[in-house]
Amino acid sequence: MVGFGWLVLALVFVDELLAVAAFGVWGWQQDPRWLWVWLLPLVAMTAWFLFASPKAQYGGRLRRPVVKVVVFGLASLALWDAGHPVWAAALLVFSVVVNALAQVPAIAALATPEE
Template sequence: MWKWGNLLASFLAELVALGIFAWWGWSVDGTTLVRLLLAIGLPAITAVVWGLFAAPTAKRTTPAVRTVVKVLVFGLAGAALWSLGHPVSAVVFVVLVAANLLIIHRQGLSPDR
């Protein structure tokens, strides 16, 4: 139960990060077309990069690359949330994600182990 709960929390954190990128893209000053492209494009690019390098089934990755991609995605999502005017939520998000990733790694659930 604990194992699946942590893996579910990790997946939900990934979805929240994609949502934050979409929200940030839509909030950028610019034309509706630019905002729409950012709101769709940023999450799409993030999902592709995640799938190639950070997903548990990623074939073209190493533990170092997987770690860098995760830190960048979650760190940038936290920074985007902060820039949207939600600094407390940004800190809580990053801390919870870090704790979850640490638990997953320590339990041996990470594909890096």
Template sequence: MRTTVGWGVLALVFLDEVMAVAALWHAGSHGQPGWLWGPVLAALALLAWNSFASPKAAHGGPVARPLVKCLVFGSASAGLVLVGHERLGLALLVFSVVINAAAQLPLVRAVQE
């Protein structure tokens, strides 16, 4: 039962990461030219995540990992707000905080290791 809950939380963390990248793509697509900025913002988020925030990041650490997570989720939420999706931006921010806090629980961390 505990491992099921742990894997469920980790699945929601992954969904949160995908939603953040999609939100950055959407927010960037409202710039000029939209066909360029959407993919560029998403690619920058993926590059930063891969380098600093992923579990196997080469440069992750006790400071870099949470900082990059805050930057990615914060900018994704802010981007949604800036393009007119205030409620969606707030919902993404709240979901990100709650699910990433849940991922720090001992029963979830035990599944990760």
């Protein structure tokens, strides 16, 4: 179970990278492109760092899942709006599945920061 747990956590990290990339894809299609293509991923990473990461300074039992839903939901909407509806749906389904698996107690314990 430990090996599967680490695989799930690795897929959660891949999911986070895909969400950031989705914001970059959407930003690339906006004007001014040079601003949005780096600003949106930076905002998403900052929100994740502050509220959703395992060691988030402002995370909590309510804020962490809300920010995760917002980030992955907006990333999927960004892909949809950028003209990639199949990829948007795939990202949304992938996000739901891997994040649900990450909530299994044995897997969640692997991601709990030690103090």
